[in-house]
Amino acid sequence: MIDIRFEDVSKRYRIRRPEVRGGARVTGDFWAVRDVTFDVPRGETLGIIGPNGAGKSTVLKLLSRITAPTRGTITLHGRVAALIEVGSGFHPELTGLENVFLSGSILGMKRREIAAKLDRIIEFSGVGSFVDVPVKWYSSGMYVRLGFSIAAHLEADILLVDEVLAVGDAAFQLQCYERIGELRRSGTTMLFISHDLASVDRLCDRVLLMNAGTLAAVGSPRDVIRAYESLSDDNSAGRLADAAHITGTGAARILDVTFRDECGREVPGTTTGGPLCTRVDVDVLTPIVDAVVEVFYYSRDGRTLHCQQTTALGGEMLSLWAGRRSLEFTCPEMGLQPGVYAIGACVRDASSAAAIDWWYGTRLLMIEPGKNVRGYFYAPHTWRWADVAERQRHSADV
Amino acid sequence: MQVVIRPASRGWVRLDQHLRTLTAFADLLYTLSLHRISVRYKQTVAGVLWAVLQPLLMMVIFTVVFSRLARIPSEGVPYALFAYTALLPWTLFSTAITNGTNSLVSHTQLITKVYFPREILPLTYLVAAMFDFAMGLVVFAALIGWYGIAITAHLLAVLPLLLLLCAWALTVMLVLAVLQVRFRDVGVALPVLVQLWMFASPVIYPLSVVPARWRWWYDLNPMAGIIGAFRDALLQRPLSDAAALDVAIAVTAIALPVAYAFFKRAEATMADVI
Numbered sequence: 021m022i023d024i025r026f027e028d029v030s031k032r033y034r035i036r037r038p039e040v041r042g043g044a045r046v047t048g049d050f051w052a053v054r055d056v057t058f059d060v061p062r063g064e065t066l067g068i069i070g071p072n073g074a075g076k077s078t079v080l081k082l083l084s085r086i087t088a089p090t091r092g093t094i095t096l097h098g099r100v101a102a103l104i105e106v107g108s109g110f111h112p113e114l115t116g117l118e119n120v121f122l123s124g125s126i127l128g129m130k131r132r133e134i135a136a137k138l139d140r141i142i143e144f145s146g147v148g149s150f151v152d153v154p155v156k157w158y159s160s161g162m163y164v165r166l167g168f169s170i171a172a173h174l175e176a177d178i179l180l181v182d183e184v185l186a187v188g189d190a191a192f193q194l195q196c197y198e199r200i201g202e203l204r205r206s207g208t209t210m211l212f213i214s215h216d217l218a219s220v221d222r223l224c225d226r227v228l229l230m231n232a233g234t235l236a237a238v239g240s241p242r243d244v245i246r247a248y249e250s251l252s253d254d255n256s257a258g259r260l261a262d263a264a265h266i267t268g269t270g271a272a273r274i275l276d277v278t279f280r281d282e283c284g285r286e287v288p289g290t291t292t293g294g295p296l297c298t299r300v301d302v303d304v305l306t307p308i309v310d311a312v313v314e315v316f317y318y319s320r321d322g323r324t325l326h327c328q329q330t331t332a333l334g335g336e337m338l339s340l341w342a343g344r345r346s347l348e349f350t351c352p353e354m355g356l357q358p359g360v361y362a363i364g365a366c367v368r369d370a371s372s373a374a375a376i377d378w379w380y381g382t383r384l385l386m387i388e389p390g391k392n393v394r395g396y397f398y399a400p401h402t403w404r405w406a407d408v409a410e411r412q413r414h415s416a417d418v
Numbered sequence: 419m420q421v422v423i424r425p426a427s428r429g430w431v432r433l434d435q436h437l438r439t440l441t442a443f444a445d446l447l448y449t450l451s452l453h454r455i456s457v458r459y460k461q462t463v464a465g466v467l468w469a470v471l472q473p474l475l476m477m478v479i480f481t482v483v484f485s486r487l488a489r490i491p492s493e494g495v496p497y498a499l500f501a502y503t504a505l506l507p508w509t510l511f512s513t514a515i516t517n518g519t520n521s522l523v524s525h526t527q528l529i530t531k532v533y534f535p536r537e538i539l540p541l542t543y544l545v546a547a548m549f550d551f552a553m554g555l556v557v558f559a560a561l562i563g564w565y566g567i568a569i570t571a572h573l574l575a576v577l578p579l580l581l582l583l584c585a586w587a588l589t590v591m592l593v594l595a596v597l598q599v600r601f602r603d604v605g606v607a608l609p610v611l612v613q614l615w616m617f618a619s620p621v622i623y624p625l626s627v628v629p630a631r632w633r634w635w636y637d638l639n640p641m642a643g644i645i646g647a648f649r650d651a652l653l654q655r656p657l658s659d660a661a662a663l664d665v666a667i668a669v670t671a672i673a674l675p676v677a678y679a680f681f682k683r684a685e686a687t688m689a690d691v692i
Contacts, residue, residue: 093423
């Protein structure tokens with residue numbers, strides 16, 4: 021049984037430029053999706069990954085009927101629901117309870133259905149007695165939780181999930197993953213679009229890679245994620261187009277940040293739990309007596325996940341003499357989840373903390389699936405039988 | 419349940435299918451309309467009073483300006499009643515098209531994120547306007563009580579007229595809402611249009627004063643026949659101008675399906691341009 025069938029689907033957007041006279045003029049076409057064909061059998065969780073602007077969200081918009089295709093046919097079997105950006109459709113003046121009905125109806129639920137699930141929705145959201153308060157008084161966390169709770173109780177044969185899991189605190193995200201796992205086990209067909217390769221790897225049965233509006237690869241999550249990473253390499257040699265370089269005092273200039281394996285060969289990244297050497301090339305123009313060099317690891321949405329600093333290693337003063345220097349940070353077990361990370365580097369004056377040079381976002385670090393991660397990161401650990409060890413120590417003492 | 423999504427060009431005239439989808443979303447129409455009404459009155463102090471105050475105040479102003487100062491004839495009826503009987507349907511129409519025109523652009527968030535038949539948005543404003551109309555009708559009952567006029571079964575003629583009025587208002591809303599998505603000028607021009615439209619309809623003056631040689635063109639505006647007939651029905655007198663009403667029915671019957679098809683055609687790519 022095929023639940024979703026895409027047949028030679030294309031979507032064209034017309035790019036208009038306002039003219040001084042005569043309103044809008046068509047100046048060009050942009051094919052967001054071009055001749056895409058794929059099937060999703062019942063019960064499968066299909067992931068779609070790809071760089072920004074690859075057409076992932078357009079595929080989702082076509083599926084959820086927000087916009088019509090320019091060519092081709094899409095056939096859907098069963099009731100479709102989209103887990104969209106939560107809380108859209110909330111009205112600030114209405115109470116939480118009223119918004120449950122409003123938002124639920126917008127997502128396609130019948131009033132009777134909502135009434136039957138009301139208790140569970142409210143319990144899941146954890147807003148408690150706040151259900152009778154207008155949502156304009158809600159904290160953003162409560163808002164998001166209530167929004168997701170409604171969506172999570174949709175009864176659909178096909179569920180479309182687009183980046184919704186990027187919101188909320190850790191406990192709530194875990195709850196979301198559990199709910200998605202539950203729906204998966206109950207046989208819901210799912211389409212999952214995400215930049216978060218770790219989630220894609222964990223949740224999907226099969227993954228599509230989209231690039232420039234076309235299908236670039238289809239297959240198992242690991243294979244396709246690997247294909248995506250090499251695609252990122254080809255596309256830009258690991259570099260983002262919007263590279264930035266902010267110069268501070270100008271006493272030094274960071275030339276590049278690269279990654280190496282144990283043998284010193286340049287690599288695009290490592291695996292979760294694998295070793296990683298990060299090399300920073302600096303051109304020092306005037307000597308700096310007390311310097312700190314830092315490397316930052318950012319998520320795709322710009323959060324700082326990790327930082328490596330020279331002072332953290334030995335705590336000694338780092339004096340940079342004029343000339344081209346290279347520093348290397350070594351991490352025996354990199355704990356980042358599989359995914360693509362942005363990198364930044366900085367040289368600063370340790371005493372004043374003033375930045376001498378800032379370099380960021382021009383290189384991506386690829387982390388491939390390695391050690392299993394549940395939670396936010398992998399940390400090296402071992403285990404033993406504590407009771408046995410204690411007994412041994414005890415008998416040694418006696 | 420199988421859904422086939424095809425390019426918009428093939429969806430020109432599939433009104434039966436569109437209507438079936440719309441009925442599947444009847445719950446959303448109900449919930450949204452309900453909230454439309456409750457939200458409107460939640461933040462205001464006078465609440466539901468506003469619904470009745472608007473036509474009442476207009477009635478007072480019109481009576482002073484057009485009857486006392488301009489001496490416009492009112493067919494032997496007290497001018498206040500004469501004006502109010504036309505203001506009831508006119509207020510429904512003007513409120514509905516004003517809100518309805520903006521209904522799509524004010525819900526950009528929803529339109530770009532979720533699918534539902536988009537005509538639900540203008541429809542909810544029509545329902546809200548009907549709610550105000552019902553409130554206005556209560557005031558009307560009090561008003562004719564004040565003038566010592568008995569309420570008879572003749573008033574029931576209002577119901578089919580209300581249906582016609584809503585159908586025509588919906589026609590206008592569907593077209594203007596789509597145009598507003600692409601050309602925001604529509605929203606800017608709308609208040610002027612509504613003003614002009616009122617003077618082109620027999621709201622402040624009776625149908626009978628319109629020169630006969632203009633009548634053919636004048637009656638092409640369905641609001642002419644509708645408001646004339648509303649006035650007759652509310653004043654519980656026989657229909658004075660059946661021809662104008664016939665034209666209104668004919669124009670609406672032709673225009674509504676065309677407007678709906680136009681709306682659905684635009685709906686397919688609405689999210690791209692909104």
